[in-house]
Amino acid sequence: MPKAVRVRQTGGPEALELVDVEVPAPGDGEVAVDVQAAGVNYIDTYHRSGMYPLETPFGLGLEGGGVVTAVGPGVTDHKVGDRVSWYTVQGSYAEKLILPTSDAISVPDGVDTDTAAALLLQGVTAHYLVASTYEVKEGDPILVHAAAGGVGLLLVQLAKARGARVLATVSTPEKEQLAREAGADEVVGYEDFEKHAREFTNGEGMAAVYDGVGKTTFDGSLKSVRRRGFLVLFGASSGAVPPVDPQRLNAQGSIYLTRPTSKDYSSPEEVRWRTAELFNEVKAGKLSVRIGGRYPLGDARKAHEDLQARKTTGKLLLIP
Structure with a gap:
């Protein structure tokens, strides 16, 4: 059974638990993804602590990159084997995830998946x-x-x-x-x-x-x-x-x-504009994405501790 990080009660980094989860088949307009990297962002600590309240229990993380493993009915813009990234899907600290196709952004050739997972939200x-x-x-x-x-x-x-x-x-x-x-x-x-x-x-x-x-x-x-x-x-x-x-x-x-x-800056048109410009800058070598640390998915607590202690630089990734 795939694993994911969940928060049952908000609090410090100790609130993060790695648990087994059931992942359903993708429904209408959805794709199933094997997560290859999940981005760790400061907003995740706000969700975990309750500063930005979410109904408990909840999955943590908004961002990641991976490979499509199945597509739901009506999906025409992605196929099995496509690389995609996302930055607005709650519960992204996970091995497997279901994404609405509207949130799945194609990763172009010339940009590796870790970089895509580290880039989008920030x-x-x-x-x-x-x-x-x-x-x-x-x-x-x-x-x-x-x-x-x-x-x-x-x-x-x-x-x-x-x-x-x-x-x-x-x-x-x-x-x-x-x-x-x-x-x-x-x-x-x-x-x-x-x-x-x-x-x-x-x-x-x-x-x-x-x-x-x-x-x-x-x-x-x-x-x-x-x-x-x-x-x-x-x-x-x-x-x-x-x-x-x-x-x-x-x-x-x-x-x-x-x-x-x-x-408030993420209409569909704006998302296409912003992500296209970012990926183009990376491909052209004009934008460097520093990955400051890679942690196993089970070490999400350590990643949060290091982030909040300001021990890190650049972007942190969790690797399932």
């Missing part, structure tokens, strides 16, 4: 952040927090491809090297980063600050934004930001504050 996030939430333009100064993380490394590369000047924050010398390799113009630590942001821009401030850290960086991020600039809060790895008085946005210079989420 890649689509990075894409909408620089292409849609705030459309980065040639010469824009931007600040990317946690620039050596999975989203951070992709954000730096995509922003540089658009001509941005990038200031990056990291926590260790190893992460500094990774951020520089991704193209960051300058890399600093978290202490007094707002001072560095002003120096980087000759006192003007950043066109946009991309903040996935949250509680510990928010105040400094706000101070780093130029007049009528954007503070894009897209995560909370250090904890949730306390309630914000809108008057602070006024006082700082008519700042735009947004808290984007993927579902």
Whole structure:
């Protein structure tokens, strides 16, 4: 019987259990997939902890890549043997999975399955952040927090491809090297980063600050934004930001504050656009996807511990 990671009661990494599961045959508009790699994302820790509530018990993980092993009635866009990836299917920490064909994205030749599994959720996030939430333009100064993380490394590369000047924050010398390799113009630590942001821009401030850290960086991020600039809060790895008085946005210079989420940037047309651009950039050698660790499926708990302890860089994968 195939195995999958389940959460019966929300909590810490100890809440993750590897259990036997029954996987039905694919129904109308569905395909069955042998999962070859599942992506580990920070949102998974929010689901596991209950910060983003789901009805228990539930399967964990949203993202992966694998091979189609069966197709349900009416399926014409995929066939047995096709390689597919996905980033919106709950329960992806599993050996076998049933996917709606609307969520199954074909993996093109020239992109290996591990890379596809590591790319999509964070890649689509990075894409909408620089292409849609705030459309980065040639010469824009931007600040990317946690620039050596999975989203951070992709954000730096995509922003540089658009001509941005990038200031990056990291926590260790190893992460500094990774951020520089991704193209960051300058890399600093978290202490007094707002001072560095002003120096980087000759006192003007950043066109946009991309903040996935949250509680510990928010105040400094706000101070780093130029007049009528954007503070894009897209995560909370250090904890949730306390309630914000809108008057602070006024006082700082008519700042735009947004808290984007993927579902609002993922119409079918947008998904096709974003994933096609990402895969094309990978195939062309213009976008590097760093896989920072591969863990056996049964070690999902360890992967979560390492991720939340900020011991990792790039993307973590679970390998069934």
